[in-house]
Amino acid sequence: MRVDRVVIGAGFAGTVIAERLARGLGERVLLVDRRSHLGGNAYDEHDEAGILVHRYGPHIFHTNATRVVEYLSRFTEWRPYQHRVLARVRGQLVPIPINLDTVNRLFSLSLREDELEDWFAERAETLPRLRTSEDAVVGRVGRELYELFFRGYTRKQWGLDPSELDASVTSRIPVRTNRDDRYFTDTFQAMPREGYTAMFARMVDHPDIKVALDTDFRDLPVTLRSAGVVFTGPVDEFFGQPFGPLPYRSLEFRFETHDTPWLLPVGTVNEPDETAVPYTRTTEFKHLTGQQHPRTTIVREYPRADGDPYYPIPRPENQALYERYRALAERTPGVTFVGRLATYRYYNMDQVVAQALATYRKLADERLPATTDLPAKMPRVSIPTTSTAAAASTASAPARSGTTIP
Numbered sequence: 001m002r003v004d005r006v007v008i009g010a011g012f013a014g015t016v017i018a019e020r021l022a023r024g025l026g027e028r029v030l031l032v033d034r035r036s037h038l039g040g041n042a043y044d045e046h047d048e049a050g051i052l053v054h055r056y057g058p059h060i061f062h063t064n065a066t067r068v069v070e071y072l073s074r075f076t077e078w079r080p081y082q083h084r085v086l087a088r089v090r091g092q093l094v095p096i097p098i099n100l101d102t103v104n105r106l107f108s109l110s111l112r113e114d115e116l117e118d119w120f121a122e123r124a125e126t127l128p129r130l131r132t133s134e135d136a137v138v139g140r141v142g143r144e145l146y147e148l149f150f151r152g153y154t155r156k157q158w159g160l161d162p163s164e165l166d167a168s169v170t171s172r173i174p175v176r177t178n179r180d181d182r183y184f185t186d187t188f189q190a191m192p193r194e195g196y197t198a199m200f201a202r203m204v205d206h207p208d209i210k211v212a213l214d215t216d217f218r219d220l221p222v223t224l225r226s227a228g229v230v231f232t233g234p235v236d237e238f239f240g241q242p243f244g245p246l247p248y249r250s251l252e253f254r255f256e257t258h259d260t261p262w263l264l265p266v267g268t269v270n271e272p273d274e275t276a277v278p279y280t281r282t283t284e285f286k287h288l289t290g291q292q293h294p295r296t297t298i299v300r301e302y303p304r305a306d307g308d309p310y311y312p313i314p315r316p317e318n319q320a321l322y323e324r325y326r327a328l329a330e331r332t333p334g335v336t337f338v339g340r341l342a343t344y345r346y347y348n349m350d351q352v353v354a355q356a357l358a359t360y361r362k363l364a365d366e367r368l369p370a371t372t373d374l375p376a377k378m379p380r381v382s383i384p385t386t387s388t389a390a391a392a393s394t395a396s397a398p399a400r401s402g403t404t405i406p
C-alpha cells in the first residue's frame, strides 16, 4: 500500500480525519496509534464479566452541533441517554449542577423557582474581578456552597486550590434555579448504541485506511516521512519538549465488578468532600450504556500528578508555554496539529469532531495536484526522531507522491 498521509493518533481527531481523507478525498491513509486499540480515550470494551466499560473514564456524548451528529450517525445508531449526577454532601446525595432541589434539601427549605436567584444573590460575595475559580463560584453562589461543592472537588481534581486556577474552570459549571437535574442540557444527548469502539471500527473500515496499532510515530520508517502528517498526540512531545513539558493532570481508574444488578441511583456520584475519600467520582456504566446484566461494574477516578495526559492544567503560565509550541507548530509545514493534545485544550468529543471536520475541509482546500502531476523533486516532511526542535522547524511541505509502507 502506498501512503498519501500519515495520521498519528486513532482517537476522535485522528479517526475522523483518516475517514474523511480516505472517503472524501480518495487518499491512502496510514492511521497510527501507540496504544493497542482504536478510539483514544473514548475506547470502550467488554470487561471480564461481559459489561461494557469505558477504559479511560466515563464518556457521555452530548452536543448542540447538528453537523457533528449527522456525521457520526453514518457510523452508529444511538441510544438516547440523559446523564444525571448526584453529589455526596453532608451525608446526602443531592443533584449537581446545583438546582432548586439541591438547595431545598441541603438547607431544609421550601424555596420556589422564582426565589432561588435572590437566595443566591444574598450569599454571593461582591468581588471587583472574577479572576480565579474560587472567585467565579463565590461571586455567584457564596462561600458555603463553594466549600461544600467546589473547593474539595477542585483540590482533588487538579491538585490545586481553586484560588490558583483560572476562573474558566468553574465558571463553566452551571447553577440552576429550576428543578432540571440533567447534567447536560444540549439538544442531542445519546450514546453510540453498540459503543464507541464499534463506531470507530466502522469509520476505519475502508480499503484505503491501514491501521497500525502499538506503533509510536517516532518508530515509523524513514520512508514514510515524505507523506503529509496529521498529528493528534501531545504537541510538546512531537517536538521533543525543547521548552519543557506541558503540564497535565492525570487519573487512575479503578474498576470494580459487583454481584448485584445496580449499585448507584444515577450514572455518576461525585465526592466533593476531600476529607472523606480520595477519589472524585464513581460511575456505573450500565446507566450510560443501557446494558442489561445481572452484575454491574463501576469505576472510581483517582486524580494523579503523573500518568497519561488527560486534562491540560488551565493556568496562564501553561497557556503561555503552549503558545511557544503553537508557534513552532505553525512553522512546521506539512504537519497538521489537531485534537485535544495537539492543541493543549480540554475539548469534549463533539468539539474534537467539529475541529477535525474543519481541519479536513482545510486540507481538502489546500490539496496539491494529483500524484502524477508532481514535480520530480518534492520537499520532505520531517517527523522528529530526536529531542530537537530544530529538526521540526526545518521541516517543509508535504509531498503528495505517496510513500510505501514496507
Ligand SMILES: Cc1cc2nc3c(=O)[nH]c(=O)nc-3n(C[C@H](O)[C@H](O)[C@H](O)COP(=O)(O)OP(=O)(O)OC[C@H]3O[C@@H](n4cnc5c(N)ncnc54)[C@H](O)[C@@H]3O)c2cc1C
Pocket (backbone or CB within 6 Å): 008, 009, 010, 011, 012, 013, 014, 032, 033, 034, 035, 039, 040, 041, 042, 056, 057, 058, 059, 060, 061, 062, 215, 216, 217, 218, 232, 233, 234, 237, 251, 310, 311, 338, 339, 340, 341, 347, 348, 349, 350, 352
Ligand atoms: C476522564 C475523561 C472523561 C471524559 N469524558 C467526556 C465526556 O463525558 N464527554 C465528552 O464529550 N468528552 C469527554 N472527555 C473528552 C474526550 O476524551 C476527548 O474529547 C476526546 O477523546 C479527544 O479525542 P482526541 O483524538 O483529540 O484525543 P485522544 O482520544 O487522546 O487520542 C489521541 C491518541 O493519540 C495517540 N498518541 C499520542 N501520542 C502518540 C504517538 N507518539 N504515537 C502514536 N500515537 C500517539 C494516543 O495513544 C491516543 O490514542 C473526557 C476526557 C477524559 C480524560
